[in-house]
Amino acid sequence: PAVMPAPAGALDPAALDEALTALPRPHLVAATAGTTDTGMIDPLPEIADVCAAHGARLHVDAAYGGGLLFSDRYRDLLAGLDAADSVTLDLHKLGWQPVAAGLLAVRDAADLAVLHHRADYLNAGDDTEAGLPDLLGRSLHTSRRPDALKIAVTLKTLGRSGLGRLVEQVCDGAREFAALVHEHPGFELHDRPTLSTVLFRPAHAADDDVAAVRRTLLTDGRAVLGRARADGRLWLKVTLLNPRTRTDDLAALLTLVEGNTPR
Structure with a gap:
């Protein structure tokens, strides 16, 4: 596809197109929606078009900028985010949550199948049947606190x-x-x-x-x-x-x- 050059410091769709053309498949592209140093957002619509043309998966790191989705005035800055296969959000920034309250959102629920991995030392079947809680499936990092509850309470209280x-x-x-x-x-x-x-x-x-x-x-x-x-x-x-x-x-x-x- 015809792509325009990106602002300095952002992921350049034209350079990305060249790289994906030269590299063997499969491809995974990681774009950023809100860099740590400047808050810059990569040109997501153009990057998504390049990924679609090459059959590449698109992941967007929206740890910082993902909170713009709550705002009617600023959410347009995240145009193209809906084309991502997966998105990370870190709501301790523009979500006012505990530092561990991160989210991984995926387009296809099958991508979360790895979370159902069974490990006998963590969730032995007979222990689970006996009513003992297991450590898997409660957070992405297994033993980290399930801070999703705090996110849910905040959303219930303040709303979008x-x-x-x-x-x-x-x-x-x-x-x-x-x-x-x-x-x-x-x-x-x-x-x-x-x-x-x-x-x-x-x-x-x-x-x-x-x-x-x-x-x-x-x-x-x-x-x-x-x-x-x-x-x-x-x-x-x-x-x-x-x-x-x-x-x-x-x-x-x-x-x-x-x-x-x-x-």
């Missing part, structure tokens, strides 16, 4: 629309923070945010200075900032996950960074 409002609040907050950075002459913005992550850095600062201001604010207990390397430089990373973050909080964070950046 309630979670959607929380998603929109943090994504809107990221856009607001990006605008503050863009308008401030003392800072440089990496790019307009896709999700709730913003990369920025003090203008004209060296990478060592960027690292130092992050560590200073962290050890002093005043701000927790991430870090990411993009375009060959080190950036401060703000990932907004608190829907109650206010404009004043965002402005105060910029003031903190500015006041602690080595001159």
